[in-house]
Amino acid sequence: MKIWCCFCFDEEEDDKKGTMRGGIAGKESEDKAEDMENYDSEGFLLGFSLGSLDELQSQVLDARPELEEREDGVGASACAGFSSTVGSSQGFDQFASSSGQGVMEVDLRLGLGEELLPSSAAFDREECDRDSHNKRPKVHSFSLDWECHLAAATSLETDSSNFHMTDSKTNGSFLKNETFYLSPLLDGAVADSPLDSVAGRDGGDACSISRMEDLVVRMDLTDDLLHMVFSFLKHIDLCMAAMVCRQWRAASVHEDFWRFLNFENRNISVQQYLILERLPFRVDLPLALWCLLLASVWSRPEGSTGA
Amino acid sequence: MSSSLEKNMLILRSSDGEEFIVPEVVAVMSKAIKNMVEDECASNTIPVPNVDANILAMVIEFCKKHDESEAEAASDLKTFDSEFVNRGQEALYDLITAANFRDVKELLDALCQNVAEMIKGKSVHHIRIQFLGYQLFEILTSNFIWNIWCDRDFD
Known part of the structure; x- marks a missing residue:
């Protein structure tokens, strides 16, 4: 510049x-x-x-x-x-x-049609393994990561002042819950806390993942539903939605939404x-x-x- | 459609066994049910799998309202729609799935518009929190693990 x-x-x-x-x-x-x-x-x-x-x-x-x-x-x-x-x-x-x-509608059918061809091809290619890779692996790897860190923390005998510090820093209720669940683990006593799956991590991480997913309400829309929802959005919101996750981005670059650009205002x-x-x-x-x-x-x- | 046909009643059975008696004109607002009726492969009782009684009741209420007020003003219907879809996110998600599955076009349009309103004007962060339950992961990754990681001694 x-x-x-x-x-x-x-x-x-x-x-x-x-x-x-x-x-x-x-x-x-x-x-x-x-x-x-x-x-x-x-x-x-x-x-x-x-x-x-x-x-x-x-x-x-x-x-x-x-x-x-x-x-x-x-x-x-x-x-x-x-x-x-x-x-x-x-x-x-x-x-x-x-x-x-004040109104400017430009027909981009030709230009963007060519432009979007590679991306739609990529979209098709991506589509086949979408379900297996769709947001789940992140959760999965994260929980593995998390447990690994937990193991490290316990092996290093980090005392619970760490977690109190974290607690005072953030106001998130989720973190408070987690701190609550974690403190018995760090004290070495596997307590009968409501979230046993975190404490009993030998039992596999599948149940802990499901617990984590239960804590939040998720809207896992299918691709055609997303397409329908996105058809109500303007371009700005579409750009925002494209940044949310991989599935949404793939849905938001669909040709139908980008035929016309509105230069109004x-x-x-x-x-x-x-x-x-x-x-x-x-x-x-x-x-x-x-x-x-x-x-x-x-x-x-x-x-x-x-x- | 003749008047004798209009008086036909269909029985819809939800996934948890509850049965709803609805007029056929209301039931055929769902394309899937309409196909079944037209093919005459359906007996009087139509099973509606994947949709539980609560959601099915809502869908039927919506269809009834739309059927009654077909001749009325469109604005009236619009206010009803906006009130109808203004529920919790969980119910909204169930409804949208059911409407998609049963292929009820009006309901699907209203619901999708509502979801789009929820997305509109929000930042990426808010959308992630609202739709994907992102908060849990983010808080944990950003503060919790980072603090542990930084307090480790690397030797």
């Missing part, structure tokens, strides 16, 4: 830096669209948002020399250069008019789109727009739930 910054602002534009930074911090970019500093700050913002995406980082780096020439040209004749760029970019007018109405300005169009190489425009949408989602202020 620093490199980008240095590149964007040449030495003769040093006097403008203060105002540019102000523009960046304030993010007030709507009404000063034709302003020179604002143009630069938009470039900066785009560099930042694209730089945060791994796929496009190298492309952005490639694009720098070309953009440098552009910057010089704009520096010579600011308004004229800008307007000529506006005129030369095809599709920009359409974009501007539709974004002026997004923080994407015309300049950002413009820079995408002026890149010297052939950018996959749907993919780039998709990245822009994601970037605007991520830069969304905390607390606002979006459209």
